[in-house]
Amino acid sequence: MNMDNSVNYSQQQLALDQMFKDINPALSARQAGIESSRCYYCYDAPCIKACPSKINIPSFIASIHADDLTGAAKTIYKENIMGGSCARVCPTEILCEQACVRNHEAEKAPVKIGLLQRHATDNAEFEGHPFERAENTGKKIAVVGAGPAGLSCAHRLALLGHEVEVFEAQPKAGGLNEYGIAKYKLTENFAQEEVDFILSIGGITVHYDRALGKDISLSTLKEEFDSVFLSIGLQDTSSLYLEHEDNDSVLNSVDFIKELRQATDIDQLDIPKDSAIVIGAGNTAIDIACQLKRLGTEEVTLVYRRGEAQMSATGHEQQIAKNHQVRIKTWSQPEKINLDEQGKLRSMTFSKTYLDQDKLKSTGEQFEVPCSAVFKAVGQKMAYPQTEQLIPTISNGKVATFHNQLTSIEGVFAGGDCTGVGQDLTVEAVQQGKLAALAIHQELTSSEEK
Amino acid sequence: MADLSIDFVGIKAPNPFWLASAPPTDKAYNVERAFEAGWGGVVWKTLGEDPAAVNVSSRYSALYDHNGEVSGFNNIELITDRSLEINLREIEAVKKSWPDRALVVSLMMPCEEQIWKTILKQVEATGADGIELNFGCPHGMPERGMGAAVGQVPEYVEMVTRWCKEHSKMPVIVKLTPNITDVRFPARAAKSGGADAVSLINTINSITSIDLDAMAARPIVDGKSTHGGYCGPAVKPIALNMVGEIARDPETAGLPISGIGGIGNWRDAAEFISLGAGSVQVCTAAMIYGFNIVTEMKEGLSNWMDSKGYENIEAFKGLAVPNTTDWKKLNMNYKVVATIDEDKCIGCGRCYQACEDTSHQAIEVTANEDGTNSFGIIDDNCVGCNLCEITCPVDDCITMDERSKGQPYMNWMQDERNPHREEV
Ligand SMILES: Cc1cc2nc3c(=O)[nH]c(=O)nc-3n(C[C@H](O)[C@H](O)[C@H](O)COP(=O)(O)OP(=O)(O)OC[C@H]3O[C@@H](n4cnc5c(N)ncnc54)[C@H](O)[C@@H]3O)c2cc1C
Ligand SMILES: Cc1cc2nc3c(=O)[nH]c(=O)nc-3n(C[C@H](O)[C@H](O)[C@H](O)COP(=O)(O)O)c2cc1C
Ligand code: SF4
Ligand code: SF4
Ligand code: SF4
Numbered sequence: 001m002n003m004d005n006s007v008n009y010s011q012q013q014l015a016l017d018q019m020f021k022d023i024n025p026a027l028s029a030r031q032a033g034i035e036s037s038r039c040y041y042c043y044d045a046p047c048i049k050a051c052p053s054k055i056n057i058p059s060f061i062a063s064i065h066a067d068d069l070t071g072a073a074k075t076i077y078k079e080n081i082m083g084g085s086c087a088r089v090c091p092t093e094i095l096c097e098q099a100c101v102r103n104h105e106a107e108k109a110p111v112k113i114g115l116l117q118r119h120a121t122d123n124a125e126f127e128g129h130p131f132e133r134a135e136n137t138g139k140k141i142a143v144v145g146a147g148p149a150g151l152s153c154a155h156r157l158a159l160l161g162h163e164v165e166v167f168e169a170q171p172k173a174g175g176l177n178e179y180g181i182a183k184y185k186l187t188e189n190f191a192q193e194e195v196d197f198i199l200s201i202g203g204i205t206v207h208y209d210r211a212l213g214k215d216i217s218l219s220t221l222k223e224e225f226d227s228v229f230l231s232i233g234l235q236d237t238s239s240l241y242l243e244h245e246d247n248d249s250v251l252n253s254v255d256f257i258k259e260l261r262q263a264t265d266i267d268q269l270d271i272p273k274d275s276a277i278v279i280g281a282g283n284t285a286i287d288i289a290c291q292l293k294r295l296g297t298e299e300v301t302l303v304y305r306r307g308e309a310q311m312s313a314t315g316h317e318q319q320i321a322k323n324h325q326v327r328i329k330t331w332s333q334p335e336k337i338n339l340d341e342q343g344k345l346r347s348m349t350f351s352k353t354y355l356d357q358d359k360l361k362s363t364g365e366q367f368e369v370p371c372s373a374v375f376k377a378v379g380q381k382m383a384y385p386q387t388e389q390l391i392p393t394i395s396n397g398k399v400a401t402f403h404n405q406l407t408s409i410e411g412v413f414a415g416g417d418c419t420g421v422g423q424d425l426t427v428e429a430v431q432q433g434k435l436a437a438l439a440i441h442q443e444l445t446s447s448e449e450k
Numbered sequence: 451m452a453d454l455s456i457d458f459v460g461i462k463a464p465n466p467f468w469l470a471s472a473p474p475t476d477k478a479y480n481v482e483r484a485f486e487a488g489w490g491g492v493v494w495k496t497l498g499e500d501p502a503a504v505n506v507s508s509r510y511s512a513l514y515d516h517n518g519e520v521s522g523f524n525n526i527e528l529i530t531d532r533s534l535e536i537n538l539r540e541i542e543a544v545k546k547s548w549p550d551r552a553l554v555v556s557l558m559m560p561c562e563e564q565i566w567k568t569i570l571k572q573v574e575a576t577g578a579d580g581i582e583l584n585f586g587c588p589h590g591m592p593e594r595g596m597g598a599a600v601g602q603v604p605e606y607v608e609m610v611t612r613w614c615k616e617h618s619k620m621p622v623i624v625k626l627t628p629n630i631t632d633v634r635f636p637a638r639a640a641k642s643g644g645a646d647a648v649s650l651i652n653t654i655n656s657i658t659s660i661d662l663d664a665m666a667a668r669p670i671v672d673g674k675s676t677h678g679g680y681c682g683p684a685v686k687p688i689a690l691n692m693v694g695e696i697a698r699d700p701e702t703a704g705l706p707i708s709g710i711g712g713i714g715n716w717r718d719a720a721e722f723i724s725l726g727a728g729s730v731q732v733c734t735a736a737m738i739y740g741f742n743i744v745t746e747m748k749e750g751l752s753n754w755m756d757s758k759g760y761e762n763i764e765a766f767k768g769l770a771v772p773n774t775t776d777w778k779k780l781n782m783n784y785k786v787v788a789t790i791d792e793d794k795c796i797g798c799g800r801c802y803q804a805c806e807d808t809s810h811q812a813i814e815v816t817a818n819e820d821g822t823n824s825f826g827i828i829d830d831n832c833v834g835c836n837l838c839e840i841t842c843p844v845d846d847c848i849t850m851d852e853r854s855k856g857q858p859y860m861n862w863m864q865d866e867r868n869p870h871r872e873e874v
Pocket of ligand 1: 089090091144145146147148149150167168169170173174175176177180181182185210211212213231232233234235254257283284287385415416417418423424425426427429
């Protein structure tokens with residue numbers, strides 16, 4: 001991507017960035033050369049099938065091996081314009097690398113596809129944007145939400161010659177890349193650099209601080225644009241349903257991560273000094289626990305109702321937590337949030353659990369864990385703007401999509417976390433944005449021929 | 451423990467590993483350290499007439515394998531750039547301190563009998579064990595009428611060899627250049643000139659790579675370059691073939707050979723010896739990894755010989771020569787077919803891609819329910835070319851199994867499909 005980084009860093013910002021160094025550092029050119037030679041250039045490569053965005057992995061690795069980083073990066077961007085951030089955030093151990101044929105060898109060492117993808121996207125140099133836009137189609141499309149799904153959709157539409165206007169509730173684009181991903185995965189200003197890179201294709205206008213349901217409505221968008229793409233992600237968090245959950249020291253993990261990612265000075269953050277409890281078992285729980293550790297919280301205990309095997313965080317993620325000296329307490333469910341006389345958070349009480357024929361039950365035995373903060377990471381939910389009149393069909397709490405990412409409303413497509421398609425991953429969002437763009441293009445250009 | 455010692459045309463050495471005439475044998479300092487490390491012998495860096503040659507700066511370039519290791523090495527250096535007097539003095543001193551090691555002196559002189567006569571006397575006086583005639587240097591020296599320029603003309607090879615045999619009692623080894631169409635001709639010439647042995651190969655004319663920014667071949671000397679001499683692992687197959695050709699040529703059969711070219715470990719050495727070499731010489735491997743590699747070479751060769759029950763080098767020398775024959779004598783009734791071991795197969799599909807695109811469409815793909823593929827051989831289509839076995843990344847996953855149906859030996863000269871067959 002290689003964009004000029006013109007942000008002026010303060011000493012405080014630098015100090016904070018120092019605490020959040022890359023968890024998975026880049027390969028050197030020599031390492032990348034050797035790693036690229038490990039790829040077998042498979043026929044009908046299983047890694048491609050396992051990549052949600054269907055990047056031609058053997059091809060880009062062969063280009064790296066032949067010293068053509070420009071070609072490698074183009075191959076990646078052709079399918080996934082956020083190849084740079086995906087290289088950093090994708091849980092490759094359950095995606096491409098899990099499918100690599102080299103897992104079946106005695107060494108069980110897959111090709112480091114993610115790191116090679118990063119090597120290509122970090123080091124390729126382009127004069128301007130790598131792709132040229134098709135001739136203007138005269139069509140205008142509105143994209144709601146500038147997260148990975150929205151940006152990917154907007155980019156593909158712009159590439160195909162359409163004009164795109166993006167409406168984003170926040171003052172910055174990038175979605176969870178900017179506000180949610182662990183700071184040690186997307187470091188420094190990478191998220192914004194990538195946004196700039198994507199927008200440099202031209203034809204995309206982003207309107208910041210413009211929220212659906214507040215500043216705009218779906219019905220007007222439908223009137224003013226040829227098509228609409230909804231990619232508003234998840235806005236709501238799940239609750240523990242415990243008394244005192246509204247205490248100041250009981251926080252939503254995603255809110256804290258957002259503050260952390262936006263902070264320019266560690267003093268802007270309210271960091272628990274001696275002890276924190278994280279409740280949850282997904283990647284968000286791991287992320288917050290590790291980030292607290294890096295910020296200096298002495299004791300971080302991650303508590304989960306079930307066992308390690310049932311955690312949705314991958315084994316790789318669990319290992320990261322262990323490497324950060326996070327204590328993982330399983331088979332324990334939250335019972336009480338305990339405050340002292342002044343109403344200050346003091347501890348949490350848990351009860352031990354066990355499985356009785358697939359049903360989680362309490363043994364009745366209770367224990368207390370002292371803490372100065374509790375971070376909830378028990379899941380996020382979609383909250384479709386309540387003020388909206390025109391509402392697409394919602395199913396299982398998410399926007400229902402049918403063929404080609406189309407919603408129940410004609411001309412309105414959706415993708416990313418706000419839909420029920422696929423796993424909630426950056427790369428999935430990128431793919432759904434891309435597929436929706438192709439479907440929109442198909443619809444808009446074929447209807448013209450009629 | 452196997453006995454590694456050799457007697458090569460009367461030159462005795464504790465092991466067959468000699469350093470070839472090149473920078474590693476350029477001076478007493480190097481050679482003494484090589485002997486300390488355990489090398490059985492050296493061929494001293496080629497001596498020439500004074501004034502000594504002068505070298506350019508930037509002299510080597512290389513071809514690298516996938517892991518960044520040197521697979522081919524290229525140089526534009528000349529023969530020794532030190533005076534004859536210093537070299538001769540050092541040779542004498544080193545031979546005195548290391549009487550049990552082979553010390554052969556490489557020579558390259560203009561084609562005048564008197565000059566050869568003089569130098570031969572001087573070398574003989576040092577106590578050196580023998581001489582090697584450098585008819586092979588492909589760069590710099592031919593332009594002065596020496597090296598490859600002589601080696602490419604069999605008549606000259608024979609003439610100079612004869613002078614050497616006439617004017618000295620030392621064993622004469624003729625080092626052959628590979629930069630020639632048929633290496634048997636200079637080998638035959640060396641033999642008729644009375645050579646005690648041939649050594650081969652010297653380096654092959656080469657350009658390893660072009661610097662696409664500078665638009666010049668490497669190594670670059672002030673923006674310009676010239677072809678160099680190629681050596682290292684990449685030349686081993688060429689060297690082996692040339693050694694084999696000489697070993698099985700009826701006219702030169704039995705002529706002792708010192709094998710050179712791409713030798714880097716015991717196995718390479720064992721291969722040269724099995725094709726008839728009585729000693730082996732190493733240059734590039736020592737230049738890249740240092741003198742200590744001889745430790746593993748000796749150890750490995752000895753262990754392998756023990757495992758095969760070969761008590762000494764002679765016991766397996768030349769054993770592969772009778773099995774190296776002409777294409778027309780190969781058995782047309784022999785058949786192998788590829789077999790895939792499904793338990794070992796990792797499903798990369800390289801075998802399929804290779805056979806389908808470029809060979810005989812003898813591998814079929816079956817799509818599995820989980821999205822992976824299985825690969826199997828279509829016996830009837832397989833011609834037994836080995837391509838799939840070569841491209842398969844898993845050891846022993848594809849094997850070539852014999853399917854000859856008890857038919858007798860029949861070569862192409864006897865084959866009915868040959869319109870020019872000889873009636874039996
Ligand atoms: C803490 C955390 C860590 C994660 N870590 C990883 C990881 O390591 N790897 C990985 O692959 N995935 C990870 N994910 C998941 C990943 O971030 C998401 O799957 C991905 O960002 C989804 O993209 P999206 O575009 O659908 O939604 P989002 O990224 O959420 O973007 C939605 C955008 O819409 C905007 N928006 C919302 N409502 C409105 C409105 N009403 N009007 C206008 N704009 C609106 C939002 O401001 C936002 O910019 C993580 C998620 C979280 C929460
Ligand atoms: C830098 C260099 C200089 C060489 N100089 C000589 C030389 O002076 N005389 C000679 O007979 N061969 C010379 N050679 C050739 C080597 O002796 C040897 O024949 C050749 O390198 C092949 O062996 P290898 O593959 O083990 O390197 C030289 C080779 C190299 C790399
Ligand atoms: S599966 Fe592994 S070896 Fe095969 S193409 Fe993909 S990365 Fe390369
Ligand atoms: S040996 Fe040759 S013909 Fe037979 S299957 Fe392998 S590649 Fe195909
Ligand atoms: S090349 Fe080897 S490992 Fe790969 S599919 Fe063929 S048999 Fe299996």
